[in-house]
Amino acid sequence: MLTKRIIPCLDVKEGRVVKGIQFVELRDAGDPVELAKFYDEQGADELVFLDISASHEGRETMVDVVRQTAASLAIPFTVGGGIRTLDDMKRILRAGADKVSVNTSALERPELIKEGSDYFGAQCIVVAIDARYSEEDGTWMVYTHGGRNKTSWKAVDWAQEAVRLGAGEILLTSMNQDGEKSGFDVNLTKAVRDAVTVPVIASGGAGNAEHFRAVLQDVDTDAALAASIFHYKETSVAEVKSYLREKGVCVR
Amino acid sequence: MKIGVIDYGMGNLFSVEQALKRLGVDVVVTADEAQLEAADALLLPGVGAFPDAMKRLAETKLDAFILAQKEANKPLLGICLGMQLLFEASEEVAPTKGLGIFTGNIERFSGVSRIPHMGWNDLQLHQTPAWLQDELPAERHVYFVHSFYAANMDDAQLVAFADYEGVQVPGIVMNGSFTGMQFHPEKSGQLGVFLLEQWLKGVAATC
Numbered sequence: 001m002l003t004k005r006i007i008p009c010l011d012v013k014e015g016r017v018v019k020g021i022q023f024v025e026l027r028d029a030g031d032p033v034e035l036a037k038f039y040d041e042q043g044a045d046e047l048v049f050l051d052i053s054a055s056h057e058g059r060e061t062m063v064d065v066v067r068q069t070a071a072s073l074a075i076p077f078t079v080g081g082g083i084r085t086l087d088d089m090k091r092i093l094r095a096g097a098d099k100v101s102v103n104t105s106a107l108e109r110p111e112l113i114k115e116g117s118d119y120f121g122a123q124c125i126v127v128a129i130d131a132r133y134s135e136e137d138g139t140w141m142v143y144t145h146g147g148r149n150k151t152s153w154k155a156v157d158w159a160q161e162a163v164r165l166g167a168g169e170i171l172l173t174s175m176n177q178d179g180e181k182s183g184f185d186v187n188l189t190k191a192v193r194d195a196v197t198v199p200v201i202a203s204g205g206a207g208n209a210e211h212f213r214a215v216l217q218d219v220d221t222d223a224a225l226a227a228s229i230f231h232y233k234e235t236s237v238a239e240v241k242s243y244l245r246e247k248g249v250c251v252r
Numbered sequence: 253m254k255i256g257v258i259d260y261g262m263g264n265l266f267s268v269e270q271a272l273k274r275l276g277v278d279v280v281v282t283a284d285e286a287q288l289e290a291a292d293a294l295l296l297p298g299v300g301a302f303p304d305a306m307k308r309l310a311e312t313k314l315d316a317f318i319l320a321q322k323e324a325n326k327p328l329l330g331i332c333l334g335m336q337l338l339f340e341a342s343e344e345v346a347p348t349k350g351l352g353i354f355t356g357n358i359e360r361f362s363g364v365s366r367i368p369h370m371g372w373n374d375l376q377l378h379q380t381p382a383w384l385q386d387e388l389p390a391e392r393h394v395y396f397v398h399s400f401y402a403a404n405m406d407d408a409q410l411v412a413f414a415d416y417e418g419v420q421v422p423g424i425v426m427n428g429s430f431t432g433m434q435f436h437p438e439k440s441g442q443l444g445v446f447l448l449e450q451w452l453k454g455v456a457a458t459c
Contacts, residue, residue, distance in 0.1 A: 002371050002417075003372045003373065003393060070270060071266075074271065074438060074439060074445060075395070075440075076395055093264060094266070096264065120299070121300055122368065123299075123399070197367055198366060198368070222371065
């Protein structure tokens with residue numbers, strides 16, 4: 001039986017992991033490769049690296065990080081952030097990443113999804129969607145540029161369009177829930193999950209193991225992603241998985 | 253020991269090369285037949301579409317080379333698309349003939365809720381492959397990512413499978429010196445490392 005996946009996300013800037021990391025036992029808590037190994041040992045099913053480098057040099061450094069990670073890690077990982085062209089995808093995937101994730105660039109030029117999917121196969125292309133509930137529209141709307149700009153896309157419609165263009169997976173972040181630690185947005189996740197036929201990763205709002213259970217079991221989504229609760233050691237991947245197992249969720 | 257990774261221009265060879273190197277073997281990634289011939293065993297990787305891959309193999313005459321290796325009983329491991337190419341035919345994109353070493357054809361999943369079949373699924377052993385010397389660990393999840401699978405295969409060639417919403421997905425197949433793995437052993441954590449290690453041990457025993 002296919003298991004539900006737990007995916008820690010690491011923000012990487014100029015080749016270093018940023019965003020309050022509390023891993024005293026690590027030689028270098030800012031080293032992406034060491035953190036990747038740490039999560040692998042805890043039972044993470046996949047990893048996501050989000051490159052938040054502002055400069056060209058920073059993004060080049062990310063290619064080195066990808067190469068080192070691929071050389072030392074035996075679980076799949078995705079790289080997102082700053083991927084705007086097919087050439088960007090080629091650089092990251094050839095360095096050893098398994099998937100690339102696109103967000104704003106795909107909304108600006110949706111053909112990018114098709115180009116990547118035709119070239120590498122749908123399984124390599126993740127479309128990340130940042131969605132926020134709009135009272136005015138009565139549904140979740142898609143935002144770009146890290147949540148700064150509202151688009152005219154409804155989240156469900158954009159997810160369907162992305163899949164039509166060749167996305168192999170949707171990484172869905174609830175902007176309402178993000179950072180709140182009060183649980184994933186189950187309604188948003190369910191709406192998108194039911195609208196597409198590719199796997200959907202829920203993101204935004206994880207505060208405890210029960211939140212993972214709710215989105216994986218009640219909504220039956222395929223995977224759940226979190227950053228800060230793992231980084232700040234409020235819980236661990238191993239603890240979340242042991243809770244899920246107890247509740248009858250199929251995990252590795 | 254030296255492993256020849258067949259480089260026919262499809263997909264990401266870096267991870268699999270690294271995984272083999274971590275296991276202490278020499279790896280040569282090449283399309284050159286003489287160099288591949290000199291290796292103790294071959295690895296056929298592959299990510300991408302079936303027709304493109306067959307076309308590339310035909311253009312480089314590596315298709316005939318691979319068939320000759322089967323005759324010569326050379327060990328070969330096909331991974332993911334590299335395994336699928338060893339079957340008779342595929343319906344991916346357009347009906348295309350494969351290398352025909354395994355009985356069966358490659359079909360798109362149907363009747364499942366999600367495509368691709370993406371993530372960790374547990375392997376169920378159907379028979380013990382000759383190269384498996386040590387006991388399989390209790391934790392049997394491996395990482396799959398594919399939209400097409402080997403259907404109508406010969407039971408005698410099936411080594412292990414995974415259940416995906418009622419579809420029996422061949423995970424490991426074997427015919428003589430040729431083995432195929434649908435999942436990615438190089439991305440399958442400890443168990444993936446174990447399986448690659450066992451396969452290499454089997455190779456070492458035959459050469």
